[in-house]
Amino acid sequence: MLRIGVISDTHGLLRPEALDFLAGSDFIVHGGDIGNAGILSRLAAIAPLTVVRGNNDKGDWAAAVPASAVLEVGGMRLYALHDIADLDAAALPADVKVLVYGHSHRPLAEQRGPVLYLNPGSAGPRRFSLPITAAEVLVDAGQAKASIALLIPRG
Template identity: 80%
Template sequence: MLRIGVISDTHGLLRPEAMAFLAGSDYIVHGGDIGNAAILADLAAIAPLTVVRGNNDKGEWAAAVPHSALLTVGGVRLYALHDIADLDAAALPDDVRVVVCGHSHRPLAEQRGRLLYLNPGSAGPRRFSLPVTAAELLVDGDEVRANIVELISRR
């Protein structure tokens, strides 16, 4: 079984709890609003990494980060972008199975027809009363399953 760690909206804060959760991932996808280049280096030290630029990712370090990415991991085709409002689902290649996004800070794993939509929520600074979360995709042959995990309890 292949494990893809999915994280988003770190906003410059890569919590130890997020690093521990992502440890052992075969691949990592970051859904944008990264915050700085150091986070990219830290994540890339864990596993191969694909990132997309969020609306808050600015400056020289972010210039090379694409707004979207189409990738295949373990035979599963994924499309990543920061804001789901920018998605034209009808334009996606037919073999895309998972759409990864961020932006809202609201975790979501929902199957809609052929597509699994996964927003891991925010792993960075807590926003309002939203949880601090990350996610994983577990790939076993043709089967893809998403789990969202709360990294910090809400107390």
């Protein structure tokens, strides 16, 4: 079984709780609004990193970050982009099993037909009363299961 740690909307803040949660991941996916290149290097030190650029990712470091990315692992394909409103569902490869996105800061793991839609929420600065979360995808024999983890209790 493979574990993919999924994080998004760090906005320049990589909390120790997020690092602890991601430790032991076989792969990491960041759903955008990263904040700075230092976050990418810290995540890449944990596991192979797939990352997409968010609407707040600006500057030279962000120019090299793609708007969407594909991770093929464990017999399944994961597609990532930052804002689900930018998704052209007709262009989504038919064999995608997991769709990772961020932007809204609202965590969601929902099976829609053959595709698991996963927004890990925000692991960065708290926005309004939304929780501080990340997610994991467990991949076994080409099948994916996701869960959301509360990193910091509301308070």
